[in-house]
Amino acid sequence: MITYEYKFRVAYPDTDKMGTVHHSNYAKYYERARWELLRNIGIPYQTIEDAGIMCPVISMKFKFVKTTKYDELLTVKTTLKAIKGVRIWFTYRLQNEKDELINEAETELAFVGLNNWKPCVPPPFLVKAIEKYQHDSTTK
Amino acid sequence: MITYEYKFRVAYPDTDKMGTVHHSNYAKYYERARWELLRNIGIPYQTIEDAGIMCPVISMKFKFVKTTKYDELLTVKTTLKAIKGVRIWFTYRLQNEKDELINEAETELAFVGLNNWKPCVPPPFLVKAIEKYQHDSTTK
Amino acid sequence: MITYEYKFRVAYPDTDKMGTVHHSNYAKYYERARWELLRNIGIPYQTIEDAGIMCPVISMKFKFVKTTKYDELLTVKTTLKAIKGVRIWFTYRLQNEKDELINEAETELAFVGLNNWKPCVPPPFLVKAIEKYQHDSTTK
Amino acid sequence: MITYEYKFRVAYPDTDKMGTVHHSNYAKYYERARWELLRNIGIPYQTIEDAGIMCPVISMKFKFVKTTKYDELLTVKTTLKAIKGVRIWFTYRLQNEKDELINEAETELAFVGLNNWKPCVPPPFLVKAIEKYQHDSTTK
Numbered sequence: 001m002i003t004y005e006y007k008f009r010v011a012y013p014d015t016d017k018m019g020t021v022h023h024s025n026y027a028k029y030y031e032r033a034r035w036e037l038l039r040n041i042g043i044p045y046q047t048i049e050d051a052g053i054m055c056p057v058i059s060m061k062f063k064f065v066k067t068t069k070y071d072e073l074l075t076v077k078t079t080l081k082a083i084k085g086v087r088i089w090f091t092y093r094l095q096n097e098k099d100e101l102i103n104e105a106e107t108e109l110a111f112v113g114l115n116n117w118k119p120c121v122p123p124p125f126l127v128k129a130i131e132k133y134q135h136d137s138t139t140k
Numbered sequence: 141m142i143t144y145e146y147k148f149r150v151a152y153p154d155t156d157k158m159g160t161v162h163h164s165n166y167a168k169y170y171e172r173a174r175w176e177l178l179r180n181i182g183i184p185y186q187t188i189e190d191a192g193i194m195c196p197v198i199s200m201k202f203k204f205v206k207t208t209k210y211d212e213l214l215t216v217k218t219t220l221k222a223i224k225g226v227r228i229w230f231t232y233r234l235q236n237e238k239d240e241l242i243n244e245a246e247t248e249l250a251f252v253g254l255n256n257w258k259p260c261v262p263p264p265f266l267v268k269a270i271e272k273y274q275h276d277s278t279t280k
Numbered sequence: 281m282i283t284y285e286y287k288f289r290v291a292y293p294d295t296d297k298m299g300t301v302h303h304s305n306y307a308k309y310y311e312r313a314r315w316e317l318l319r320n321i322g323i324p325y326q327t328i329e330d331a332g333i334m335c336p337v338i339s340m341k342f343k344f345v346k347t348t349k350y351d352e353l354l355t356v357k358t359t360l361k362a363i364k365g366v367r368i369w370f371t372y373r374l375q376n377e378k379d380e381l382i383n384e385a386e387t388e389l390a391f392v393g394l395n396n397w398k399p400c401v402p403p404p405f406l407v408k409a410i411e412k413y414q415h416d417s418t419t420k
Numbered sequence: 421m422i423t424y425e426y427k428f429r430v431a432y433p434d435t436d437k438m439g440t441v442h443h444s445n446y447a448k449y450y451e452r453a454r455w456e457l458l459r460n461i462g463i464p465y466q467t468i469e470d471a472g473i474m475c476p477v478i479s480m481k482f483k484f485v486k487t488t489k490y491d492e493l494l495t496v497k498t499t500l501k502a503i504k505g506v507r508i509w510f511t512y513r514l515q516n517e518k519d520e521l522i523n524e525a526e527t528e529l530a531f532v533g534l535n536n537w538k539p540c541v542p543p544p545f546l547v548k549a550i551e552k553y554q555h556d557s558t559t560k
Contacts, residue, residue: 024167061201304447341481
């Protein structure tokens with residue numbers, strides 16, 4: 001189980017006339033957060049596409065707990081839950097500076113060929129990096 | 141149970157480098173679709189906010205079944221599932237011109253005060269319009 | 281000189297905490313408007329990309345005259361000003377239902393190869409459609 | 421003349437099917453960049469709104485010089501050109517890691533009352549912070 005904390009500020013266009021963040025933006029926040037998790041174990045997402053494989057989202061769900069607003073400094077705590085077969089699962093907890101929970105979410109992504117969109121196994125270098133990170137964490 | 145079909149074309153900026161629609165946009169499509177459902181029973185969403193009440197999303201989930209692409213003509217089949225207490229539920233089926241299912245989703249929204257964000261009952265004119273529409277449909 | 285009127289409603293996520301439309305969205309409105317102009321003369325933009333040519337924006341400018349808000353029904357009056365060499369120019373006037381000017385803008389686009397991004401002449405079927413439309417309009 | 425360099429990575433949803441960044445996103449990049457410039461002289465933009473004043477964009481123009489792509493690390497070099505009467509002007513140069521120019525732009529913003537949208541002079545604490553920063557830079 002790999003975790004990573006990604007911090008960012010709420011941008012102005014992310015807000016809507018309610019004065020808070022439009023709900024469609026959370027999917028964007030979590031996408032950034034999961035790729036920063038991968039970057040942190042040495043695999044920027046682009047290297048997966050460079051290897052001819054993409055990771056489209058195949059299901060996602062969100063629970064909105066508390067509002068947030070422009071310029072707040074938020075933290076996404078991302079967990080890589082599992083990678084199995086042709087899929088990978090992440091969960092997310094979004095918190096504000098007072099450590100209050102703003103939103104929680106889950107996403108399920110598939111590995112598919114860049115050209116044919118057919119499901120495929122993840123690139124070996126990704127599986128290896130995940131195993132290495134988990135091994136190193138356990139033995140620390 | 142009220143249903144409504146909303147048609148639209150996929151815009152260019154909705155696509156990403158995968159060549160398909162970025163997953164964050166579906167939340168925007170469904171938001172438009174549910175407010176068109178309400179407009180169709182005589183209650184444009186703005187009239188709810190004009191009455192001092194807002195409808196933030198409190199949970200949503202999406203299942204991505206098939207890809208779509210730029211300029212495709214899509215149809216959202218929205219169903220108002222229930223309105224009860226301080227909440228309202230919608231479900232959505234997004235289809236392409238061949239009637240293939242692209243995506244399905246559910247959203248749960250709350251009624252809250254525009255100024256205090258406190259949960260509240262829906263405006264009476266909305267409840268009445270829903271009841272009237274359902275009554276008229278049943279007796280037709 | 282070809283003109284076209286494209287009507288649309290302001291979507292909720294297009295607004296920001298000012299309560300009006302975020303300025304970045306006007307570029308999206310005008311993009312839709314110019315491709316609807318082309319669709320109207322028989323050339324959906326996708327057919328240009330299908331012919332191996334893309335039209336990236338190379339310069340654009342905007343003048344914000346009046347604010348607009350959620351759910352307003354707006355009209356973009358687009359004019360295809362010129363197509364010459366490897367470029368095409370459009371101008372736009374955005375108006376509300378009272379015919380008040382909200383925004384005006386100009387965009388300059390280039391024709392480039394889909395694979396090499398090298399400037400190229402527009403596809404002959406586009407030039408022909410523009411000439412035919414102009415001829416038909418003049419002789420009507 | 422105050423300048424500031426803001427660095428960021430291109431996010432996935434900022435790309436479109438051309439494989440590069442959709443032109444509407446540059447307005448968002450520059451908005452972040454100018455408010456980071458103000459934060460750097462001690463005035464987060466939110467403090468201006470807290471004082472009852474907003475800064476809507478009243479004109480903007482962009483010149484697209486070179487493409488950029490997903491995950492590239494970009495730098496916006498923002499210059500506060502002038503603040504005079506009820507307006508403030510910024511210019512921007514967007515560069516990639518090789519210091520190649522991607523885009524350049526200018527924006528003109530107005531100061532307006534939060535409630536009445538009437539043009540007004542900038543808040544004194546902003547003018548003071550700008551003057552202090554310029555004075556300190558000159559005498560260093």
